[in-house]
Amino acid sequence: MTGKIKRKNSSNNLAMKMAIALLLGLAAGLGCIVLRENLISNGNSSLWTSINNLLFQDISVEGATSAVGVFYILGQLFVNSLQLVIVPMVFTSIALAMCKISDTKKLGRISYKTILGFLSTSVFALALAGIIGFVVKNMGLFTANVSNVTAQAGVASSTNPLLIIVKAIPNNITAAFSTNGSILAVVFVAVVLGLCINSLGDKIKVLKTLLEEVNSIITVFLSFIITKFGPAAIFVLITRTFAIYGVDNLKPALVYVVTTVLALLVFLVFGYAIFIAVGARLNPMMFVKKIGKVALFGFSTSSSAATLPLNTKTTTEELGVSEDISSFVLPLGMTINMNGTAIMQVIAAIFIATSAGYEVTVGNIVVISLLALIASVGTPAAPGAGAVILFTVLTGMGYNNDAAILAYSLILAINRPIEMLVTSLNVVGDAATCVVVAKSEGMLDEKAYYSETFVDEEVA
Numbered sequence: 001m002t003g004k005i006k007r008k009n010s011s012n013n014l015a016m017k018m019a020i021a022l023l024l025g026l027a028a029g030l031g032c033i034v035l036r037e038n039l040i041s042n043g044n045s046s047l048w049t050s051i052n053n054l055l056f057q058d059i060s061v062e063g064a065t066s067a068v069g070v071f072y073i074l075g076q077l078f079v080n081s082l083q084l085v086i087v088p089m090v091f092t093s094i095a096l097a098m099c100k101i102s103d104t105k106k107l108g109r110i111s112y113k114t115i116l117g118f119l120s121t122s123v124f125a126l127a128l129a130g131i132i133g134f135v136v137k138n139m140g141l142f143t144a145n146v147s148n149v150t151a152q153a154g155v156a157s158s159t160n161p162l163l164i165i166v167k168a169i170p171n172n173i174t175a176a177f178s179t180n181g182s183i184l185a186v187v188f189v190a191v192v193l194g195l196c197i198n199s200l201g202d203k204i205k206v207l208k209t210l211l212e213e214v215n216s217i218i219t220v221f222l223s224f225i226i227t228k229f230g231p232a233a234i235f236v237l238i239t240r241t242f243a244i245y246g247v248d249n250l251k252p253a254l255v256y257v258v259t260t261v262l263a264l265l266v267f268l269v270f271g272y273a274i275f276i277a278v279g280a281r282l283n284p285m286m287f288v289k290k291i292g293k294v295a296l297f298g299f300s301t302s303s304s305a306a307t308l309p310l311n312t313k314t315t316t317e318e319l320g321v322s323e324d325i326s327s328f329v330l331p332l333g334m335t336i337n338m339n340g341t342a343i344m345q346v347i348a349a350i351f352i353a354t355s356a357g358y359e360v361t362v363g364n365i366v367v368i369s370l371l372a373l374i375a376s377v378g379t380p381a382a383p384g385a386g387a388v389i390l391f392t393v394l395t396g397m398g399y400n401n402d403a404a405i406l407a408y409s410l411i412l413a414i415n416r417p418i419e420m421l422v423t424s425l426n427v428v429g430d431a432a433t434c435v436v437v438a439k440s441e442g443m444l445d446e447k448a449y450y451s452e453t454f455v456d457e458e459v460a
Contacts (some may be wrong), residue, residue, distance in 0.1 A: 017230075017231035018230060018231050018234055018293050018296045018297060018300075019292075019293075019296060020231070021231040021232065021234040021235040021238070021300075022234055022235075022238060022296055022299070022300065024235055025234060025235040025236070025237070025238025025239045025242075025300075026238060026242065028235070028238075028239040028242075028243075029238055029239045029240075029241065029242025029243050030242060032056075032239070032242065032243035033242060033243065035048070035051075036048045036052075036243075052243075052244070053066070053067040053068060053069070054067075054068050054069075054070065055068075055069070055070050055071050055240075055243070056069065056071050056072060056240050056243050056244050057069040057072060058072050059072060059073070071236050071239060071240040071243075072240060074232075074233070074236045075233065075236045075237045075240055078225070078229055078233035078236070078237075078301075079233075079237075079301055079303060079306055081225050082222065082225060082226075082301070082303070082305070082306035082309065083303070083305055083306055085218045085221060085222065086305045086306075086308065087177055087186055088214060088218060089215070089218045089222070089308065089309070089331075090186050090187065090190065090308075090331040090334070090335075091177070091186050091189070091190045092190075092211045092212075092214050092215040092218065093190075093215060093312075093327040093328075093330075093331055094187055094190035094191060094194060094327065094328060094331050094332070095190040095191075095193045095194035095197070095211055096194065096208075096211055096212060096215060096327060097194065097324055097327040097328040098190070098191055098193070098194020098195050098197070098198055098328075099194050099197050099198050099208060099211075106441070109441070110325065110328065110329075110437060110441060113436075113437045113440055113441075114328070114329050114332060114333075114433060114437050117275075117279070117432075117433035117436050117437060118333065118336060118337040118429075118433055120275075120279075121271070121272070121275055121337075121339050121429055121432070121433065122337070122338075122339055122342060122373055124267075124271060125267050125271065125339040125340075125342055125343050125425075126342055126343070126346060126369040126372065126373060127369075128263055128266065128267055128271070128343065129263050129342070129343040129344075129346040129347050129369070130346055130365045130366070130368075130369055132259060132262065132263045132347065133259065133263075133346055133347045133350040133351075133365065134350070134360075134362065134365055136255065136259050136350075137350055137354050137360060141255045141259075142255060142256070142259075142350060142351045142354040142355065167182070167184065167185060168184045168185060168187075168188050169185065169188055170182065170185040170188070170189065173189060176189060184335050184336070187331065187332060187335055218309075219309075222309035222310075223309070223313065226297075226309060226310050226313075230297065230310075233300070233301075234296070234297070234300040237300045237301060237302075238300055241416055241417060241420065242417070255351075256347065256348065256351045256411075256414075257414065257417075257418065259347055259351075260343070260344055260347045260348070260418050261418065261421060263343050263347060264340055264343055264344070264418075264421045264422065264424075264425050265421070267339065267340075267343065267425060268295070268340075268421075268424060268425050268428060269288075272284075272287075272288075272428055272429060272432040273285075273287070273288055275432050275433075275436065276432055276435060276436065279432075279436035279439075279440075280435055280436045280439040280440075280444075281439070282435070282439065282446070282449065283450070286449060286450055287319065287431075287432065287435060287449075290314060290318045290319055291314065291319075291428055291431050291432075293310070293314065294307060294310055294311045294314050294427055294428065294431060295424040295427065295428050296424075297310050297427075298311075298420075298423040298424040298426070298427040298428075299420045299421060299423065299424045300420070301423070302416070302419050302420045302422075302423050303423060304334045304338075304423055304426050304427055304430075305334060307423065307427045308330060308331065308334050308427075311330055311427050311430060311431055312326055312327070312330050314431070315330065315431050315434050315435070317448075318448065318449075319431065319434075319435055319444075319448070319449050320438075320444050320445030320446060320447070320448030320449040321434050321435060321438040321443070321444055321445075322438055322443035322444070322445075324443065325434060325437055325438040325441065325443050326434055326438075329430065329433060329434040329437055330430050330431070330434055333426075333429065333430030333433060333434070334426075334427075334430060337426065337429055337430055337433065338426050339425055339426060339429045340421070340422035340423065340424070340425030340426045340429070341372075341422055341426060342369070342372045342373055343422070343425070344390075344415075344418060344419070344422050345368075345372040345390050345393050346365070346368055346369055346372050348390055348411050348415075349368045349372070349390065349393050349394060349397065349399065350365065350368065351407070351411075352394060352399060352404055352407040352408055352411065353394075353397070353399045353404070355403065355404075355407040356399060356401055356403035356404035356406075356407055357401075357403060358399055358404070364397065367397065368393060368397060371392070371393045371396045371397065372393050390408070390411065391408060394408060435449075
């Protein structure tokens with residue numbers, strides 16, 4: 001017997017659990033900060049060291065051989081389990097998308113609209129970052145005493161941003177699939193393979209079936225990981241992040257932190273809502289409501305790659321985007337659409353240049369924005385990658401004196417909380433572009449977009 005049962009969307013329950021986990025994690029993290037400050041001020045720093053070694057210490061760093069790092073281990077297990085299937089998921093989803101779109105003109109339109117959507121949001125994001133950064137700089141607030149700052153991470157080596165174009169086509173296919181940092185190359189191989197299968201038609205059946213089966217396995221695996229362990233992992237990740245960053249780390253560049261967070265929140269809350277309202281002519285409130293858990297998940301994991309499975313599930317099942325569109329736009333967006341990263345890099349570059357004594361003009365900010373746009377395209381979808389790629393922007397602008405290097409080291413030390421919000425902006429931007437492109441192609445189920453419930457068919 002088949003019956004249709006209406007019930008509250010189960011994803012709302014997942015979103016609620018994630019929100020609760022986020023709040024509990026923030027509370028626990030702030031509690032750890034207060035505890036640490038009290039212990040250190042009372043001369044009990046050794047007790048905090050013991051607590052840190054037991055719960056929060058990164059056991060992969062040199063000198064941490066005796067640490068336990070319970071929260072670090074749990075968080076890394078969750079993130080690694082998600083990143084484990086990033087390359088095969090991107091490869092199979094894009095290849096299958098190319099197979100399904102038999103109309104080459106339609107494929108060209110979708111590609112054009114996707115790139116245009118990414119570029120449009122990026123331009124407005126960079127303009128917002130440039131204006132806010134310039135205003136704050138002119139107010140004399142972007143200054144930091146970097147003379148006593150100790151570098152907490154090695155300075156990245158500089159590379160030409162245009163190298164991302166060369167690396168987009170791999171010269172060794174096994175190398176392209178060996179690391180999550182070569183996603184752009186994986187996208188290229190997947191597109192070529194999908195188009196070739198599309199052209200050959202029924203001659204290629206086994207390989208296409210294999211891709212579909214691998215994609216199905218990945219979907220089941222990721223759904224299980226996110227549903228069963230997502231909320232608990234969010235609590236662990238958030239708690240540890242705030243527990244290891246104390247007041248002393250935030251004080252030297254509080255203005256940078258506040259400015260960047262303000263710019264990111266403005267664009268996250270208003271920028272994409274306007275983009276949906278204008279670009280798709282839809283009520284943006286439904287988008288904001290449903291995409292919230294994706295933003296929370298991105299904030300917690302600080303990885304666009306780790307958030308891709310949930311973003312795909314939410315975009316197709318709740319926002320009504322056709323799988324043909326989402327399987328192409330979202331993996332591509334994870335690779336090249338980095339609005340949040342670009343905003344952070346622009347403001348960080350202005351902050352570092354000002355702190356290091358360089359003159360920053362409107363023309364300089366325009367060039368910084370262009371470099372940030374190019375560099376962000378090549379940013380791996382992994383935690384902390386944006387701050388490392390920032391060095392490319394600084395070198396391109398010639399901001400490389402000792403004071404600039406010290407200020408850059410300060411950014412590396414304090415940027416983790418900002419990177420979390422950056423990821424939220426990146427993943428929400430991918431979903432927004434996905435909705436706009438789907439609507440323009442008539443491949444958006446508006447009934448699903450506006451619906452807050454779904455219908456399950458259960459066979460008894």
